[in-house]
Amino acid sequence: MATRLNMLPEDCVSTILSLTSPADACRLMLTSSSLRSAAASDLVWSKFLPYDLPCILSRTHSQQLFSSKKELYLQLCNSVLIDGGMRSFSINKMSGRKSFVLSARALSISFSEEPKHWTWTTCSASRFSEVIELKTASSIQIEGRINTQDLSPNTIYGAYLIIHVSDRAFGLDSIASEISVSKDECSVSNTAYLCPLDERKQLLESLLFTNRRRMMEKLVVEGEGRRPSKREDGWMEIELGEFFVGQKNEEVQMQLMEVKGHQLKGGLTIEGIEVRPKC
The missing domain is CATH 2.60.120.260 (Galactose-binding domain-like)
Known part of the structure; x- marks a missing residue:
């Protein structure tokens, strides 16, 4: 699979990976250094983040600082406090649920x-x-x-x-x-x-x-x-x-x-x- 993807433009690869799962994207990053940039792009990881993320972030106890969507995704795999500290929120690392x-x-x-x-x-x-x-x-x-x-x-x-x-x-x-x-x-x-x-x-x-x-x-x-x-x-x-x-x-x-x-x-x-x- 990695060999075939290498033949495509990076934005096309990112679009394809955005239709898979976080686990698939991470596996590709480990198996192919040439595709690492495409697999780590914001286009891919923004698709894995919850659709209502802006609403959830507005409820967080403290501001989330991140330089990329992938970094934000990994931060949210650890629980963050929301609703005045009454609840915590996280996403599953493998599925994004x-x-x-x-x-x-x-x-x-x-x-x-x-x-x-x-x-x-x-x-x-x-x-x-x-x-x-x-x-x-x-x-x-x-x-x-x-x-x-x-x-x-x-x-x-x-x-x-x-x-x-x-x-x-x-x-x-x-x-x-x-x-x-x-x-x-x-x-x-x-x-x-x-x-x-x-x-x-x-x-x-x-x-x-x-x-x-x-x-x-x-x-x-x-x-x-x-x-x-x-x-x-x-x-x-x-x-x-x-x-x-x-x-x-x-x-x-x-x-x-x-x-x-x-x-x-x-x-x-x-x-x-x-x-x-x-x-």
């Missing part, structure tokens, strides 16, 4: 302003100025909302609750929580535990909560009992569900809610909910 993280402040969290239950605090590991930490509560309800017009069309998205569980956490693994993602009248539910699987802890809690757990399982919708998994940024995440973004603008509701268990719990820190492409 958009991702957002809704901070804890952008979520609806039951009793979040009651200091005996939750406390707002700072965390050096977070991209946001504040995270929220659960001190003690008998129930948890977390909800986030996003409009599909902010996302990349014709894309399957996943919604992920970003958390940290302290060594002193308690009550988070005794009862499953109900998780759901809803769009218009379509809603998909599942169940999840807020603690990663710990065989020792699981054995102890099974002795203490066996009867209670069996009773509560009847109240929880059937599901796979998802567990948190580690992220590259040091946090953990629970997938709340997935949804498809078409051409129509719709509001997506993402939720985690403990069913009627009233088990005291604490030691959970919430950074936010990430909405990112699954493919």
Whole structure:
């Protein structure tokens, strides 16, 4: 392919590459030094940037400085704060599809302003100025909302609750929580535990909560009992569900809610909910 492209004018090569993908353009830059200029041109990378980029940049927390569209693209592969620091925005390096993280402040969290239950605090590991930490509560309800017009069309998205569980956490693994993602009248539910699987802890809690757990399982919708998994940024995440973004603008509701268990719990820190492409 590179040999044939070498026979064309540079602007023609750039036009052709703009119809491919960021991954294709990067591969060509590595395989052919003679085509590197065409593959790095603004004509190519402006096509890979989101069509509504001017609107997104107007919402950024700080000004983006760049000398080329390719440099801007690579900057946006790392998250940038928008909406007064309430959200972060990034694009997938390989596809250019958009991702957002809704901070804890952008979520609806039951009793979040009651200091005996939750406390707002700072965390050096977070991209946001504040995270929220659960001190003690008998129930948890977390909800986030996003409009599909902010996302990349014709894309399957996943919604992920970003958390940290302290060594002193308690009550988070005794009862499953109900998780759901809803769009218009379509809603998909599942169940999840807020603690990663710990065989020792699981054995102890099974002795203490066996009867209670069996009773509560009847109240929880059937599901796979998802567990948190580690992220590259040091946090953990629970997938709340997935949804498809078409051409129509719709509001997506993402939720985690403990069913009627009233088990005291604490030691959970919430950074936010990430909405990112699954493919």
